[in-house]
Amino acid sequence: MTIRIAIDAMGGDKGLEVTIPASLNALNTFADLHLILVGDEPKIKQALLSQQAIPRDRLTIQSASQVVDMDELPSQALRNKKDSSMRVALDLVKQDQAQACVSAGNTGALMATAKFVLKTLPGIHRPAICTALPTIKKPVYMLDLGANVGADGESLAQFAIMGSVLAKTLHPDITPRVGLLNIGEEEMKGHDRIKLAQQLLRQTPIYYVGYVEGDDIFKGNVDVIACDGFDGNIALKSSEGVAKMISYYLKQAFMRNLVTKLIGLMAAPVLKAFKAKVDPRNYNGASFLGLRKCVIKSHGGADSFAFENAIKVARIEVLHDVPSRIRDEVARLLDEQTQSQTLED
Amino acid sequence: MTIRIAIDAMGGDKGLEVTIPASLNALNTFADLHLILVGDEPKIKQALLSQQAIPRDRLTIQSASQVVDMDELPSQALRNKKDSSMRVALDLVKQDQAQACVSAGNTGALMATAKFVLKTLPGIHRPAICTALPTIKKPVYMLDLGANVGADGESLAQFAIMGSVLAKTLHPDITPRVGLLNIGEEEMKGHDRIKLAQQLLRQTPIYYVGYVEGDDIFKGNVDVIACDGFDGNIALKSSEGVAKMISYYLKQAFMRNLVTKLIGLMAAPVLKAFKAKVDPRNYNGASFLGLRKCVIKSHGGADSFAFENAIKVARIEVLHDVPSRIRDEVARLLDEQTQSQTLED
Numbered sequence: 140m141t142i143r144i145a146i147d148a149m150g151g152d153k154g155l156e157v158t159i160p161a162s163l164n165a166l167n168t169f170a171d172l173h174l175i176l177v178g179d180e181p182k183i184k185q186a187l188l189s190q191q192a193i194p195r196d197r198l199t200i201q202s203a204s205q206v207v208d209m210d211e212l213p214s215q216a217l218r219n220k221k222d223s224s225m226r227v228a229l230d231l232v233k234q235d236q237a238q239a240c241v242s243a244g245n246t247g248a249l250m251a252t253a254k255f256v257l258k259t260l261p262g263i264h265r266p267a268i269c270t271a272l273p274t275i276k277k278p279v280y281m282l283d284l285g286a287n288v289g290a291d292g293e294s295l296a297q298f299a300i301m302g303s304v305l306a307k308t309l310h311p312d313i314t315p316r317v318g319l320l321n322i323g324e325e326e327m328k329g330h331d332r333i334k335l336a337q338q339l340l341r342q343t344p345i346y347y348v349g350y351v352e353g354d355d356i357f358k359g360n361v362d363v364i365a366c367d368g369f370d371g372n373i374a375l376k377s378s379e380g381v382a383k384m385i386s387y388y389l390k391q392a393f394m395r396n397l398v399t400k401l402i403g404l405m406a407a408p409v410l411k412a413f414k415a416k417v418d419p420r421n422y423n424g425a426s427f428l429g430l431r432k433c434v435i436k437s438h439g440g441a442d443s444f445a446f447e448n449a450i451k452v453a454r455i456e457v458l459h460d461v462p463s464r465i466r467d468e469v470a471r472l473l474d475e476q477t478q479s480q481t482l483e484d
Numbered sequence: 485m486t487i488r489i490a491i492d493a494m495g496g497d498k499g500l501e502v503t504i505p506a507s508l509n510a511l512n513t514f515a516d517l518h519l520i521l522v523g524d525e526p527k528i529k530q531a532l533l534s535q536q537a538i539p540r541d542r543l544t545i546q547s548a549s550q551v552v553d554m555d556e557l558p559s560q561a562l563r564n565k566k567d568s569s570m571r572v573a574l575d576l577v578k579q580d581q582a583q584a585c586v587s588a589g590n591t592g593a594l595m596a597t598a599k600f601v602l603k604t605l606p607g608i609h610r611p612a613i614c615t616a617l618p619t620i621k622k623p624v625y626m627l628d629l630g631a632n633v634g635a636d637g638e639s640l641a642q643f644a645i646m647g648s649v650l651a652k653t654l655h656p657d658i659t660p661r662v663g664l665l666n667i668g669e670e671e672m673k674g675h676d677r678i679k680l681a682q683q684l685l686r687q688t689p690i691y692y693v694g695y696v697e698g699d700d701i702f703k704g705n706v707d708v709i710a711c712d713g714f715d716g717n718i719a720l721k722s723s724e725g726v727a728k729m730i731s732y733y734l735k736q737a738f739m740r741n742l743v744t745k746l747i748g749l750m751a752a753p754v755l756k757a758f759k760a761k762v763d764p765r766n767y768n769g770a771s772f773l774g775l776r777k778c779v780i781k782s783h784g785g786a787d788s789f790a791f792e793n794a795i796k797v798a799r800i801e802v803l804h805d806v807p808s809r810i811r812d813e814v815a816r817l818l819d820e821q822t823q824s825q826t827l828e829d
Contacts, residue, residue, distance in 0.1 A: 275732050288667070288675065320718065322633070322714055322718065330634065352721050353719070353720065353722035354722070354728070355725065356725050357722075358725065368667075369715070370715065370718050372668070372698065373667065373698045373722075374698070374719070375698065375722075376667075376698025377699065377719040377722045378698075378723060379698070380698055380700065380703065380723070381727055382726055383699070384620050384702040384703075384762070388620070388758055388761045388762050392761070395754075395757070399754050402750055403754070405747055405750060405751070406748075406750070406751045409737045409740075409744050409748070409751075413733055413734050413736075416733040416736075417730055417733050
């Protein structure tokens with residue numbers, strides 16, 4: 140089976156400089172991959188000139204004349220950029236010429252356009268942004284990370300269910316433990332919507348384990364964490380911020396003087412092994428769950444290594460047909476709910 | 485001037501084991517300090533027996549027969565624990581026998597009891613929990629960290645003002661730059677209450693610089709960040725969680741085999757210097773801003789070094805008379821507001 144993925148080649152802070160080498164690396168790693176580079180054709184061809192080992196039979200260029208700016212309003216991008224690399228890449232998925240789209244472009248525009256072009260799955264209120272994050276054990280899948288501000292209880296429960304299906308699909312050997320992000324003060328514990336989501340989740344067959352707090356995210360004691368997009372974004376960005384600060388101070392400690400620099404040289408292999416463990420680039424590639432097709436958002440500032448990881452995430456989700464799995468599971472739950480309501484009547 | 489601080493000696497996960505040595509260290513560091521250890525008198529005396537260098541003229545014991553449990557409901561603690569070490573310590577502050585209270589006990593109970601015993605400053609809607617956090621530059625003061633879930637726009641603006649007064653009081657050489665925590669997507673930027681808070685802050689004389697995102701917390705580009713207690717708690721705990729995970733993987737990298745362990749031994753002084761820079765114990769001690777007196781909350785799991793830092797925070801805030809400064813500044817702003825409204829009429 141060939142997996143065809145449309146790449147928004149112009150998206151992200153660095154565009155082709157990142158997307159072209161990442162795409163070629165992915166093609167050379169996975170023989171089952173066919174990539175469609177969407178964007179400014181002459182520029183793409185120019186960028187390919189300097190590259191080696193191009194598997195031309197598994198690489199297509201699809202012309203698109205516009206680019207969505209990183210700070211463009213989603214509504215404007217949707218209205219005015221109908222021939223953007225982002226839009227055309229999504230159109231290819233809609234037309235079944237590709238099974239997934241990967242973009243490092245404007246998150247809001249990508250979500251708005253993806254919802255418009257590909258549509259939300261039946262029964263799903265709102266798609267959510269989900270990513271794997273490192274923990275001291277296995278990765279945890281967290282959603283929503285910014286698509287929905289002020290999601291209601293039902294949406295939160297749906298996020299949890301979609302996350303659980305994703306985790307189960309990618310790791311068939313586990314029964315994913317699912318938590319809701321909350322804070323610890325007993326009497327004021329969280330917003331009403333979180334309490335409602337908890338009630339709803341207790342009625343589903345998913346393995347809901349209860350509330351988790353911010354510091355639980357990285358402990359590896361749950362496999363899925365559902366939250367409102369505002370809260371998830373705050374948690375994710377705060378974590379990124381503190382990780383950058385720690386890495387700054389670690390580097391500074393070794394750069395202080397000649398002696399510490401020499402120690403740093405000796406410690407380099409150990410520090411390298413450590414960095415590989417917590418390298419956020421290994422986790423680049425967030426899934427837009429709840430859409431009818433696979434859409435993967437790369438960090439806008441991703442380098443080629445990180446963008447390649449987003450392509451890998453897209454490939455895996457296509458291989459496992461994640462959107463269909465979510466559709467089937469949600470339909471099953473909704474069906475059970477209807478049946479139990481009918482029985483109660 | 486002698487600074488008298490009431491210590492909830494029984495509070496926290498470890499109680500006297502932490503509070504006694506921390507108190508004695510603080511007394512031996514600051515000659516202007518007088519501490520009142522509040523709690524089970526025989527147990528306190530017993531704990532003091534094993535200690536050396538006790539400045540008995542600056543140490544008092546105040547008996548209290550009860551202890552608030554770490555998971556006790558705040559309302560129940562308030563109702564049933566009128567002779568708890570926490571309550572008696574706050575009573576001492578109310579009676580002007582102490583100028584501040586430091587507790588590592590149950591956060592919700594401490595806030596509820598402090599509000600009841602000491603009262604909120606005139607004009608302040610709700611007190612907020614504020615702590616200094618490390619950045620790659622100077623520390624940033626962040627509030628609220630969990631006292632208020634669903635704070636409205638006016639409360640958020642008050643948090644920003646209180647934080648600004650605190651930063652200005654403790655660092656008279658700076659004009660604190662104040663930001664509101666938000667997320668980055670333009671069209672859905674944050675909750676309405678954050679937009680309202682921004683409008684309100686633009687009308688005040690404080691140096692409001694705009695929205696900041698989670699990853700900005702640790703960049704040091706603002707001195708004060710105001711947010712809802714839910715969001716602040718998520719940001720703080722997520723940051724703690726990722727910092728612990730990073731430290732776990734760093735240790736693991738050096739413990740992998742004999743060679744890496746030897747490298748670790750050589751790198752130990754560098755790693756120690758690095759750890760000191762990001763050690764959260766240096767930032768232990770959160771202020772309850774908006775009360776009529778100083779109340780400092782230590783992390784429940786604080787060790788003696790961290791708890792001593794909370795005592796230092798209390799001492800500094802008493803020295804600078806933070807509650808009066810906040811009271812005066814809020815009164816001045818409210819006054820200006822009334823005057824400008826009168827002029828408009």
